[in-house]
Amino acid sequence: MAFLTELERVADAVEGRLDRLLAQSLNPAPLGAKLGQAMRYAALGGGKRLRPFLLIESARLFGVAEEEALPAACALECVHCYSLVHDDLPAMDDDAVRRGRPTLHIAFDEATAILAGDALLTLAFEILSDPSTHADPAIRAELVLLLAKAGGWQGMALGQALDLNPERQGFSPSDVADMQALKTGALFRFACEAGAVLGRAPAADRAALRDYAASFGQAFQLADDLLDAQGDAAALGKAVAKDARRGKATLVALLGVEAAKARLDALVAEAENALAPFGDKATKLARAARFIAERRA
Secondary structure, three states, X not given: OHXXXXXXXXXXXXXXXXXXXXXXXXXXXXXXXXXXXXXXXXXXXXXXXXXXXXXXXXXXXXXXXXXXXXXXXXXXXXXXXXXXXXXXXOOOOOOOEEOOEEOHHHHOOHHHHHHHHHHHHHHHHHHHHOOOOXXXXXXXXXXXXXXHHHHOOOOHHHHHHHHHOHHHHHOOHHHHHHXXXXXXXXHHHHHHHHHHHHOOOOHHHHHHHHHHHHHHHHHHHHHHHHHHHHOOHHHHOXXXXXXXXXXXXOHHHHHXXXXXXXXXXXXXXXXXXXXXXXXXHHHHHHHHHHHHHHOOO
């Protein structure tokens, strides 16, 4: 319960900061009001804000205050929200429900959804490059570079392209893991490494956090696939059994439920072990790994 309370507290802090950032998008009303409203619809009012949580907690390991890490955390969440908007489009995953309400292209229209996603993506880099995010331009530049790589053609976008590839039905378990490390894992890796960048962490600590994030990202996706296979749509706030209907290659489909659960437990243990250099300071990060494996929604 203590972990959930802290996760919710950080989510509220991120929500509040995003609300203020996106209030600016309504300024050119009425001309730009619809786009601003769509951006707010996509980014506010839901989500566990797990990626921002990881960034803030990773930064905290090196003495960075939450308030100092919030801008980068919000930039990361903007990229995540953009990716959900575009993933839900008819040309991608064609989903009608997200977080218990109509997806953006249903609530508005497809063109507005595309533009709102584009605007959230570019807002992320606007935030990271702003001097208020960090006084050191070298830190800001490194954050921009890392997020561009995580979200781009060798990161999340490539993972989505592979996931949409009709040939994915021939993927092996290692192929699926590689694809998911791009589509899902890239932003988790950015979250942890960005925290280390903000804290000017030494190379060994950055490497440990990358190892943690790699296992965490795989565990998150595997838990998500198990929920899709066995979860409740009302509790999840989105449709279930989608992967099976679409013939998607997942580790659950390839390994079976029991083997997938065993793999999930192993990944959580790997994530926890990667945090050993940080001792008790990393308790919340370790609990986050256990949380994603145990969640039911």
